[in-house]
Amino acid sequence: xxxxxxxxxxxxxxxxxxxxxxxxxxxxxxxxxxxxxxxxxxxxxxxxxxxxxxxxxxxxxxxxxxxxxxxxxxxxxxxxxxxxxxxxxxxxxxxxxxxxxxxxxxxxxxxxxxxxxxxxxxxxxxxxxxxxxxxxxxxxxxxxxxxxxxxxxxxxxxxxxxxxxxxxxxxxxxxxxxxxxxx
Numbered sequence: 001x002x003x004x005x006x007x008x009x010x011x012x013x014x015x016x017x018x019x020x021x022x023x024x025x026x027x028x029x030x031x032x033x034x035x036x037x038x039x040x041x042x043x044x045x046x047x048x049x050x051x052x053x054x055x056x057x058x059x060x061x062x063x064x065x066x067x068x069x070x071x072x073x074x075x076x077x078x079x080x081x082x083x084x085x086x087x088x089x090x091x092x093x094x095x096x097x098x099x100x101x102x103x104x105x106x107x108x109x110x111x112x113x114x115x116x117x118x119x120x121x122x123x124x125x126x127x128x129x130x131x132x133x134x135x136x137x138x139x140x141x142x143x144x145x146x147x148x149x150x151x152x153x154x155x156x157x158x159x160x161x162x163x164x165x166x167x168x169x170x171x172x173x174x175x176x177x178x179x180x181x182x183x
Contacts, residue, residue: 149180
């Protein structure tokens, strides 16, 4: 028997709302740490990196998971990127950073796509500029993603969520992100 919430929503909708609230909570903490205590968030990441270093085979797994969480929580990954090289060396660190950043960007992209796209489209979807941008990204989005990944001017964590609001395919987004962050 399927029970419905008080507002007659199916259970999936209720779980989806809780997941959205959890993601928004993490993002809020990340933003608060970044804007209120930017050095504190980076110091915390340094402490965590020091704890990960001696964990042997688990170190890369935990590092990648930490990178994913930092992307979803919108914490800038510069400390993690440099820390990956310091802990694992240039080659292995680059590989783990590439994996973590790509998976983290994908997680944020999917969050933006599944939890915010409908709302944004309802609010500004009829606006001609948004509609034109959405069409452009849907057809040539991989080029736009690749170029914005190569240019450090655009904030990585904001782009992750922003591209989720467009119609770019997941496959094109992931490939362009991965290729664009390698350099």
